[in-house]
Amino acid sequence: MTSDPAPAPSPIDPFEIGIEPVLGEQMEVFVHRPRSLRELLESSRRFRDTEYLVFDDVRLSYAEHADRVAALAAGLRERHGIGVGDRVAILAENRVEWLLSFWATLSLGGVVVGLNGWWAAPEIEYALSDSEPALLLVDDRGRRRLGGVPDAERPFRVVDIVTGTAELVAAQPITMLPTQSIDEDDPAVILYTSGTTGRPKGAVHSHRGVIAMVQLQTLATERRRAALGGLPQDIACTTFPFFHVSGLYGSVVAATIGGDTMVFVTGRFDAERVLATIEREHCTRFSIVPTIAWRVLRHPSVPDRDLRSVTKIAGGAAPTGAALQQRLREVFPNAALGFGYGLTESTAMATGASDDDLRDDPDTAGRPVPTVQLQIRAADGLVLPDGEQGEIHLRGPVVMPGYWRNPAATAAVIGPGRWLRTGDIGRLTNGRLTLSARRSDLILRGGENVYPAEIELCLDAHPDIAESAVFGVPDPEWGEAVLAVVVAAGPDELDIDALTGYLEQRLAKFKVPTKWQIRTSGLPRTATGKVMKRRLTEQQPEDGADVGPAHR
Secondary structure (H helix, E strand, O other): OOOOOOOOOOOOOOOOEEEEEEOOEEEEEEOOOOOOHHHHHHHHHHHOOOEEEEEOOEEEEHHHHHHHHHHHHHHHHHHHOOOOOOEEEEEOOOOHHHHHHHHHHHHOOOEEEEOOOOOOHHHHHHHHHHHOOOEEEEOHHHHHHHOOOOHHHOOOEEEEOOHHHHHHHHHOOOOOOOOOOOOOOOEEEEEEOOOOOOOOOEEEEEHHHHHHHHHHHHHHHHHHHHHOOOOOOOEEEEOOOOOOHHHHHHHHHOHHHHOOEEEEOOOOOOHHHHHHHHHHHOOOEEEEOHHHHHHHHOOOOHHHOOOOOOOEEEEOOOOOHHHHHHHHHHHOOOOEEEEEEOOHHHOOOOEEEOHHHHHHOOOEEEEEOOOOEEEEEOOOOOEOOOOOOEEEEEEOOOOOOEEOOOHHHHHHHEEHHHEEEEEEEEEEEOOEEEEEEEHHHOEEEOOEEEOHHHHHHHHHOOOOEEEEEEEEEEEOOOEEEEEEEEEEOOOOOOOHHHHHHHHHOOOOHHHOOOEEEEEOOOOOEOOOOOEOHHHHHHOOOOOOOEEEEOOO
16 A cells, blocks of 8 residues: 655745734744745845846956955954944945945945935044944045045044955955844844935834835835736846945845846936937836936937836836826837835834826825834824824834934834834825925925825926925925926026916916026036935025015
8 A cells, every 4th residue: 555645735826915023023924934034145045147246347246246255354353353233334436346345244244324425524423433343345436535534543443345345355255145143133234314404314124124115115026026927037126336235235136035136327417328228238127216217218219229128117206296207208108107205213114005006196105015014193192093194103023123223213203013113204095195395395285285296296296397306495474385496407497487387287276486596507416316305405496596585
């Protein structure tokens, strides 16, 4: 008598969700996950000769990248004593050495401090004093921004990120990554908030949080591929800086799960170079923020470019609007759009909007992603019903443990149950989130709430406007008046009366700006494209600007 063969084991669902404790709270998590970013890096070796990183004339396969990271990690440990918990600050442009240093530091259990490459010397010095790194890796441009303090007078070592890392890699024959223990709730990265409303705070991202974010992004990609009957690995084009969540996690780290190729357009943003790169490398994915998107879409060489390889356009950081989405579909005819909402404190993830969602409602920020809970709350903390507007609160493994060495600031935004107060205003309707504004941006005009983003979307869609910013200014009669700052797209002067009439056809009258400023130079922005409105309010009108009330 023969026994029946044992049943074949059920295939493992890589996106199975279970309940586990996260920093003392029971939360939904992906069950099958790497427990550290080093483990994720090690698993990427399976992609072998597939290209991972493309920087101008530098091209690295997954195998070559992992070997260089292992050698650099050994050099950082032996030459500079970097180990568990030590901070390594990086002040450099997007370059391959930035990423090698990032992965090598994480592999040692160290903490990467990504310094904003656009900061002035006082801002850089503040972040260095706050994070207290053991080592600063810097390129020539970063050193020029750093200021004149001699290296010998600093409490940490300063190493040229290009020549210094090359020497360490060349001196080490090691190709095995370090093996010391790393807990998934250990700090991995400190990224500083933009500081548009005050002094920057260091958001701490754990190994768990970063991995949760990239698994969520991978889940969205796999769903898209399944819906289309399978797609090859992506070749993604991006210009995002590495000191930002989208540039570092959404591009660099997320690629290692599926073996995607990341193509970086380096240096000062140049729409022509971006278009040429997409065409030359046959990129399948393009990451945007609205400012970048409009510059690319309005470039005169667009009609001469073959952009049919792009099948996905993704982004976040700011609302896109129907006009921008329509133009993206015209220029990239084979691309599905996918946008989302998140913030540095939630490791860039909270909601996602699919192409179908956006076709149905171009203003949506999407639905809460798996493992993330979202509530809309009133000022008293009570959860509001469907359709009512209030402050967005988030909960999930992507939420940061807290701000670096700042328990007061942490307590102000992370409440009981590890719910994160975002400071953003929105509403949930049938499971979809619609964003209105940051609470600090809200304009109160004669008892009416005015949300700048809604007006900016209209202005940015105007063919004669390159960019805009809207905010409130004191008004003795209305409390606040609506001020629009606009930059002309061409040499012709903008007509305030014509712009006013344009908006009156699209918005309620109380939302239409009554004060205007027309600039000839671009708006001050963070490296991720967000307008620094606080700086605008502090600046005096530039020479030649047209400032004053709309002429009615």
